Amino acid sequence: MAITFKNVGFTYQAGTPFATPALYDVNFNIPDHSFTAVIGHTGSGKSTMVQLLDGLELPTDGEITIGSATITAATKRKTLNGMRHDIGMVFQFPEAQLFEQTVLADVMFGPMNYGMSKAEAEIAAKAALALVQMPESSYEASPFDLSGGQMRRVAIAGVIAMEPEILILDEPTAGLDPAGQADLMALFANLQKERDLTVILITHQMEFVGQYADNVLVFDAGSVVKTGTPAEIFADSDWLRQKQLDVPAATQFSDYLEAKGLPLHGALDLDQLADEIVGLIGGPTHE
């Protein structure tokens, strides 16, 4: 399902003395089956945007189109419940959403709310738990007895088990160790290819953007200021730094070498950079 934002604006607690504008004049287009990264400084409106996307808040201005559905300020809140069916949303620190007595029951909760039978939900839940590499022995354990990393994976399985067409990830790797972060990102990338999902990833880690994304939205002060492929976005590192953002380490290194006169072209990840350098010195290609 493709997603379009047209002149979207949003104000928290509109019409009260506490009104705070969060988004204004947001325009972008996310193609079907793409892996879109959303980057931006803290407080630039990324998380607010995904809340609008999942129908948790209604826009105060403009129009959001998701597949065939349209959301405006006048949309009835009740119709949004049905719409969320196709959208899986992994919030920041999703382990806070665990509440059931067993891991399996918690993962089955979402699918059953969206109309799967108990048997179907169990199959979907087991598949999702296997995907996030939770051992079968943990299925009957209480989610509150797990480690932080495992809780995170169970919570993510709970979203994957809903079999959404759009998967929204709000800083899913925050607070994990580097190995856990890389595992999780590889899992999302595989899932996207296998199930042909549209993935929207909010992140501060440019390495993952360079490695996995094929489309990037840059947020600044409540609006989208740039869209493009990672190569286009990371080509102008000075501009990104002005927005308090960065380029991946590999790109940075490549830029330094280029400044020294080497004919490189802004690699987006370490493998690509290694290949280019090996190509320059004429060795065997990296495999």
Next chain:
Amino acid sequence: MSNMILGRYLPGVSWVHRLDARTKFILSMLFIFVIFMANNIYGYLFATAFVALSIIMTGLGFKVFFNGLKPLAMLMLITTFLQLFFMNTGTVLVHWWIFTITTDGVINSVIVFVRFMLIIMFTTILTLTTPPLEVADAMESLMSPLRKIGVPVSELALMVSIALRFVPTLMDEAQSIMNAQRARGVAFNEGGLIQRAKSYVPLLIPLFVNAIKRAIELGDAMEARGYRDGEHRTKFRVLKYTKIDGVAFAAFFIFAIGLFATRFI
């Protein structure tokens, strides 16, 4: 969730905002007693004028104060109706089945309603113009004589301050857990009563688990920094009476005398 008026502080720079929290606290309490001196229409008019003047001085406008009445509207109506039906002296106006409405009943219910409204509005001035933590400090300061008879005043005050401090944190957390569960297909506020109650389980369990975790962490953090109970702790926020507090007390004193005088009109 965000329309809870209880303890909602609205920042401002008026004289009322700058009053010492203890002054506002004491005057609010005194008002509840003083208002009972009014026994005729002039007394209530005088009191209403005083409350209106106080509200104008906060610079917040009347609207927020009327909003503050809403959560208590039910209580006010019930009390008023009880007065209306259970007062049986005076001339009978309407008699139907077991209900009798008399002139005294009508007069009394109006009086009760007005008195109730004035008390709520006047005490709302305290909560709207004073940060909750200052109210807690004021309570601690005013209760400090009780220390002599062994009441752990500073510990009680600390508990109140911590509880107040975590209200917004827990509200935010409730909001984000609610969003996460809505994304997983929970429809809050839909269906029958039992279904509604059930839909709150996925919200309340994580909220409690997190609140307990947070309490343990806070306890550890306080211990790690050497917190222990005891006297003579110095304060970060110091309460201080100034000239305007004297003015406020004087004004209230004049009001009380004036109100007493209306009894003889």
